[in-house]
Amino acid sequence: MVVCGDDGLVHRLAAELSGVYGERVTVVLPPARDGRPRPAAAAGRAATLLGRVTGAVGRASGVNGTAGAGATGPLGAAGAPGALVRIVEAAEPDDEALAEAGVDRAAALALVYDDDETNIHAALRARRVNPRLRLVIRLYNRRLGQYLEELLDQAAQVGTGEAGGTPAEATTTVLSDADTAAPALVAVAVSGHSKVIEAGGLFLRAVERPPLGPGASTVPGTRTLALLPAPGSDAGPVMLPGAEEERSAAGRGRIVLETVRYAPPPQQPTRLTSRGLPLGSFFSRRLRWALICLAGAVCGLAVASWLVSDEDPPHAAYLSLLDLFAINDPAVGEPLGRQVLQLLSGLTGLLLLPLLVAAALEGLGTFRSASTLRRPPRGLSGHVVLLGLGKIGTRVLARLRELDIPVVCVERDPQARGVALARSLRVPTVIGDVTEEGVLEAAKIGQSRTLMALTSSDVTNLEAVLYARSVRPDVRAVMRLYEDRFAKAVYRTLRDSHPQAWTRSRSVSYLVAPAFAMAMMGRQIQGAVPVERKVLLIAVLEAGAHSALRGRTAAEAAEPGAWQLLALAPNPTDPHPAPLWDPPPGHVLRPEDRVVLAATRQGLADLLGRGPRPRAGVR
DSSP, X not given: OEEEESSHHHHHHHXXXXXXXXXXXXXXXXXXXTTOOOOOOOSSHHHXXXXXXXXXXXXXXXXXXXXXXXXXXXXXXXXXTTOSEEEEEOSSOOHHHHHXXXXXXXXXXXXXXXXXXXXXXXXXXXXXXXXXXXXXXXXXXXXXXXXXXXXXXXXXXHHHTOTTSSOXXXXXXXXXXXXXXXXXXXXXXXXXXXXXXXXTTEEEEEEEEOOOOTTXXXXXXXXXXXXXXXTTOOOOOEESOOHHHHHTOTTOOEEEEEEOOOOOOSXXXXXXXXXXXXXXXXXXXXXHHXXXXXXXXXXXXXXXXXXXXXXXXXXXXXXXXXXXXXOSOOOTTSOHHHHHHHHHHHHHHHHHHHHHHHHXXXXXXXXXXXXXXXXXXXXXXXXXXXXXOSHHHHHHHHHHHHTTOOEEEEESOTTOHHHHHHHHTTOBEEESOTTSTTXXXXXXXXXXXXXXXXXXXXHHHHHHHHHHHHHOTTOEEEXXXXXXXXHHHHHHXXXXXXXXXXXXXXXXXXXXXXXXXXXXXXXXXXXXXXXXXXXXXXXXXXXXXXXXXXXXBTTTTOBTTTEEEEEEEXXXXXXXXXXXXXXXXXXXXXXXXXXXXXXXXXXXXXXXXXXXXXXXXXO
């Protein structure tokens, strides 16, 4: 695997590939400037793991500092025997740098530079050098990314001479930080769990459970992924056990997979969105009652005119309307009753004029408010307060509304990119600085269930969470923090200060690195579940493309120790797509079915028809 980049994502991605998947990784980084050491990866779990791995490799190989031309850095030493990660320094990913990194013989290449143009140029070069290379490109422009995927897939088809289509391994995947991080942030916020995998429309969580007691059975709706070794045993875990093996595993802990869902609060919040015009509030209550009373008065005058003048009812009503609008002749010489009715009709007409003006103004105001930002309604509770409508916040807002979760947004810049989306979705939005007094109160932070602080400022996010904690100590808090050491310190302090509360701090690179790694391993992989020194992969496959799945029942499609069927993913062509967790054993898989399964690395390779490749001690 080759990873090229210039920011923290390259470190995260290299750590994910080497530490979780056991891949050999070559990292292309820009050289350190002015003799200063290159900034190391943030001190998170993945970076710490990477440091331990590469440090051990360096000590074993006796290499200190550099190891070959252009191969230095904190990640590891190039040329070290058995090294999982090596460094290639290059100012840009040109032909020379790609050749030194071994792109011509690599399985996958990730281009994660912060500049779209640099990634596009490098992708075109790499596809020309290795038509069978799996490409993963970081790109902010989604429309351009779609066109680029088609172009590079066509180039792979031409380069390999396979007219039937793009080679199975030569896929091109374009990912955006915002699109990739948004589902993970939403999963963390709405599920209440930190390690959640989204696959086939399901939120899945792997947890460790204690051994089952005598006569006890597994919890319905959960699937056992692995049996942990018994206390004092030197045996390793049993991956994807069969039914008999699971029943006979007395005294052994288990790793189980369960679904998590958004649980709304007992008091259902007020519905926040309306695609059409709010006709129920077209006129105020007072104006409606005034118009009703005036209409009643007009009807009374028409009936009185009919009784006094002995005219037929339609003609009497017509005369009353003429008197109302003061366009009838004066009732000179007519009976006294007719003259009194004409005066009363004129007085009623004077009252009608201001009511018509008020109705016109209120109608105009209703039309104007339909295209402006809404304010949080009264009685709102159990909602999500979203701070920041930038690139990440906009995607998170769209995802929350897809799940029909009530949201109130807070944004300082009225011209931010997400404000237009909030207006179109009729989402209540407060324009103001969250550090100013009264802004979070306007978003009803005291009645909210979750606070998502996703602004680009770490200090602003921290201040908002601390204030929210002072207002409501048990509010869920999800923070976007760039610097990992700072994030770890904040998380530990908030956890110790509010042990009953729920706090999560995440960086975008931390969230998107697994998705980029999954794309490099293959589009089918949706996540990974570590089990001691082994790993289980969560994948989504089409049953029709694999003989081991096509036409078999759900029970027959499982292969103990290799793969296990978990769910049926919704088909995009279905009118009402919905995932089916734990399908019945007798369900026959159709060719168009998309299945979610858990598999070992070797099991997934066998299922996909790929030969096993050597790994550095990781199954």
